[in-house]
Amino acid sequence: MTTLRCTRRRNRSSVKKIGWLVIMLAFAVFPALTSASNWWGGYHWARVGNPFTLKLGDNVSSAWDAYLGVASFDWSLSSVLDTTIVAGTTTPRRCRPASGRVEICNHTYGNNGWLGVAQIWVNSSSHITQGTVKLNDTYFNTATYNTPGWRHLVMCQEIGHTFGLDHQDENSGNTNLGTCMDYTNNPYGPPSNEHPNQHDYDQLEIIYAHLDSSTTVGQAVQSPAAATNNRRDGHAQWGELIRSTNNGRTGLYKLNLGDGHKVFTFVVWADGEGS
């Protein structure tokens, strides 16, 4: 009887120790898990299916067009969302939001300390209802920031925030992670921080793994210009090739229609085409 009691005590003690070990391990592992997540506050667009298409309102000047096009192209490589560039609805200085979409603006916003600001509006369910991106030409017009690297990084990062993504890393002084969601002093790296990386796409899949019963995403309405472009055939009709990735299997073309109207065409070539 005595022996049995002692055994029970030992067992309880062992269970306790194992319990503490599990708790300690959980605490040791948990920070790693949380730091791997770059979901901003649980914010996301409500939608009833994937992939969903988010409109990016083009309120940017010609100096930013290519960067907007590339960022839209990059983020559209996600399996859960597509972006489409449409005519903007606001003045760049005010950059007012419009329901169900994201307005992208550039302006000389002044010596306020920031290169870019992404702002989202959320409802009580943490669903994003609209967003804006402001790019500050006060700094981008200076020699330090007037580089493709900085323009790609900030455009990409601010748009990424409007999907509900946070930064992957906020230390500017360490080695680049190879994503625009990483702070850096040198966008070119290596590795380059000008575009999203696989972790961002994986995070988007996590954020948008569930479906909602309603949508906060505006209906994608094709502009007449885009509809016209869809009827065109051949490379030349798509305008200038801005970016090519995946050994030329995907391409982004820009066609200037005049009066500030542009059409961006994303092409994913079948094997043997496009070269």
Add this chain to the structure above:
Amino acid sequence: MKPFQLPIYLLFIVTVGFTACGGKLSGSTQPRHDPLPGETVTDYESLVDALHAARVQVEAGEEVDQPFFSVEGRIIKVHEEDIQVFQYPNVTVRDEQAALVSSDGNGLGTAKIHWIGRPHFYKKGRLIVLYVGDTDNVLKVLGTVLGQPFAGK
């Protein structure tokens, strides 16, 4: 005069004498209290005064408009660096605004900011003060006048 009345009379004279000289006496025995730089900061003017008191040259700069703050700010230059000063109607409103700032200073409510340097947010009186940068002597003087930043790195 009765013999016991003499000490009372003397006590009265001594008491009156001390009371009459009270200001002088206390002035000579207690240490004079000069306010420390920043101790009296409540608004823009008193901030500038405090910086002057700390022997810092201050230049008035342009106005600054931040999309995430409800008031327009003013820039002052300290050691050639821009310091943004936002003055609110009262401390309650200031606290409401300060509560929106994330601890790292990169988020304000539902806005994400890509700063050109490290942000440092201070609050004092009716003010929120923002410095974006890492210049040591600027951080030192702001620490002296405004205390520790409440947000930023």
